[in-house]
Amino acid sequence: MNPKPMAAIAGIGWTEYSRKSGRTVEALALEACWNAINDAGLDAADIDGLVSYSLGDSVTTAVIATDLALPQLNHFADFAAGGNMACGAVLQAAMAVATGQASHVLVYRALNGASGVRYGGAEFSRLLAEHGVHSDSEPQFLDTAGITMPAQHFALLCRRHMIKHGTTNRDLAAVAMTCRQHAIDNPRAMMRKPMTESDYDKSPWIAEPFHVVDCCLQSDGACALLITSPERARDLAKPPVSILAGILGASPSNRGAMWGNFSPDHAECYGRYLGDRLFRQAGIERADLSFAQIYDCFTYSVIGQMEGFGLIEPGEAGDFFRSGHGSIGGRLPINTAGGLLSEAYIHGLNHVVEATSQLRGEAGKRQIRDAELGLVTAGGATSTGSALILGR
Amino acid sequence: MQHATLPHPVPTPLSQPFWDGCRRRQITLQRCDDCGRFRFYPCEACPYCRSRDCTWTEIDARGTVYSWIIVRRSVDAVWQARAPYIAGIIELDIQKGLLIPAIVIDCPVDSVRAGMPVEVTFEQTDASTVVPRWRPVS
Numbered sequence: 001m002n003p004k005p006m007a008a009i010a011g012i013g014w015t016e017y018s019r020k021s022g023r024t025v026e027a028l029a030l031e032a033c034w035n036a037i038n039d040a041g042l043d044a045a046d047i048d049g050l051v052s053y054s055l056g057d058s059v060t061t062a063v064i065a066t067d068l069a070l071p072q073l074n075h076f077a078d079f080a081a082g083g084n085m086a087c088g089a090v091l092q093a094a095m096a097v098a099t100g101q102a103s104h105v106l107v108y109r110a111l112n113g114a115s116g117v118r119y120g121g122a123e124f125s126r127l128l129a130e131h132g133v134h135s136d137s138e139p140q141f142l143d144t145a146g147i148t149m150p151a152q153h154f155a156l157l158c159r160r161h162m163i164k165h166g167t168t169n170r171d172l173a174a175v176a177m178t179c180r181q182h183a184i185d186n187p188r189a190m191m192r193k194p195m196t197e198s199d200y201d202k203s204p205w206i207a208e209p210f211h212v213v214d215c216c217l218q219s220d221g222a223c224a225l226l227i228t229s230p231e232r233a234r235d236l237a238k239p240p241v242s243i244l245a246g247i248l249g250a251s252p253s254n255r256g257a258m259w260g261n262f263s264p265d266h267a268e269c270y271g272r273y274l275g276d277r278l279f280r281q282a283g284i285e286r287a288d289l290s291f292a293q294i295y296d297c298f299t300y301s302v303i304g305q306m307e308g309f310g311l312i313e314p315g316e317a318g319d320f321f322r323s324g325h326g327s328i329g330g331r332l333p334i335n336t337a338g339g340l341l342s343e344a345y346i347h348g349l350n351h352v353v354e355a356t357s358q359l360r361g362e363a364g365k366r367q368i369r370d371a372e373l374g375l376v377t378a379g380g381a382t383s384t385g386s387a388l389i390l391g392r
Numbered sequence: 393m394q395h396a397t398l399p400h401p402v403p404t405p406l407s408q409p410f411w412d413g414c415r416r417r418q419i420t421l422q423r424c425d426d427c428g429r430f431r432f433y434p435c436e437a438c439p440y441c442r443s444r445d446c447t448w449t450e451i452d453a454r455g456t457v458y459s460w461i462i463v464r465r466s467v468d469a470v471w472q473a474r475a476p477y478i479a480g481i482i483e484l485d486i487q488k489g490l491l492i493p494a495i496v497i498d499c500p501v502d503s504v505r506a507g508m509p510v511e512v513t514f515e516q517t518d519a520s521t522v523v524p525r526w527r528p529v530s
């Protein structure tokens with residue numbers, strides 16, 4: 001009883017994920033875009049829409065439009081945004097296709113996140129402020145209180161969850177170990193060495209309650225997706241993946257990109273407000289999902305969003321992962337490529353690529369049998385984010 | 393070698409009264425002229441009733457620890473030099489849900505607890521800058 005999909009994913013592309021690409025972000029973006037075009041069996045001249053998001057660490061759609069010598073650009077969007085836009089960028093492309101603005105839209109994210117601008121690095125507040133993501137208030141009140149790194153913001157959110165729901169580092173470890181287990185069977189993942197609970201405990205504290213391994217990787221690389229109409233997608237090279245529903249929104253009083261000082265409940269996230277509408281729009285129940293790719297900039301982000309989207313009850317995450325329910329072969333496999341924690345940090349767009357691979361049946365050793373419906377989220381269990389429901 | 397200094401705030405016309413208050417060793421917040429509620433960070437409108445009228449008001453700056461982290465490793469050299477330290481969020485006693493980012497001092501890092509009562513003190517970090525710090529109420 002699914003409604004008509006608003007659009008379809010007809011092509012996916014990615015580059016090698018590394019710590020030092022030795023290449024420009026322009027070269028990375030182009031390689032991923034060309035791979036997506038070729039995957040769909042299209043010509044570059046068919047592309048008439050481009051969407052991307054960055055914090056000034058990528059190349060704009062104008063550069064890619066020029067490098068692809070596009071005859072005409074009918075729709076573009078360059079969002080100054082964090083990973084909360086990963087699914088939103090795909091939704092933007094889908095809306096452009098559904099409303100006739102463009103016919104073949106590439107969505108890409110390219111970054112030298114390890115060898116270039118590091119999001120985990122110093123002066124991240126300044127980066128957010130310069131790109132209008134922070135208001136002028138946040139840096140002066142956070143920086144002067146020694147809160148300058150994303151890990152610190154998210155650790156403050158995690159602590160609220162620990163206070164409210166009794167979450168522990170054992171629960172965070174279960175998330176990290178599940179993601180790592182999945183990365184082992186992913187040839188493009190950056191971290192493929194198994195992680196034991198003892199490995200987790202030995203990882204240095206960075207901002208308690210977070211160890212280093214509670215934080216996502218920093219990566220050089222790019223991903224791209226080609227979005228077109230469901231009808232057009234059926235004529236192209238690969239089995240189409242339907243975009244059944246999408247959301248891009250926020251909880252009340254969402255001022256502040258990570259620690260939101262006005263948020264009514266810091267142990268909740270945007271999913272609590274937007275999740276029901278997402279599933280209703282897709283015409284499916286949560287139990288229908290074959291898998292979920294949950295934005296994991298930090299281990300806690302997985303817990304907060306799974307609760308927010310109603311996939312588990314608050315406080316259940318640790319048992320869920322320890323019981324193997326989140327593993328491939330389990331009740332609801334989570335982050336089947338290893339996620340941002342163990343595959344790579346391509347700012348969340350790699351989660352959409354993996355979801356597409358799973359729904360096509362192209363995921364190799366980590367393939368979920370009969371994968372039909374998948375949830376992808378983008379946001380770190382803060383007050384803003386985006387999400388998609390994709391179907392075979 | 394240049395002496396590393398802590399980051400100093402870059403006040404705007406909106407936030408200047410807060411920092412001026414700190415130099416007087418006072419926490420000064422906007423209070424809505426219509427609904428009477430305090431707010432922080434400074435905003436051009438009341439996030440509770442939308443009113444754009446407010447009065448800067450000195451408060452009795454006591455509160456409790458709402459959230460906290462122990463910063464063990466920072467990529468910012470000036471903060472690394474202070475590590476480990478407690479960074480946190482204080483919920484002010486004058487109004488439920490009124491939060492302010494904070495550093496908690498005079499407290500062993502492993503003994504901070506949710507709900508721990510704290511009061512403000514101030515640290516002069518450079519010639520023209522005074523910032524709030526928070527310490528356990530003894």
Ligand SMILES: [Zn+2]
Binds near residue numbers: 424426428429438
């Ligand atoms: Zn008011």
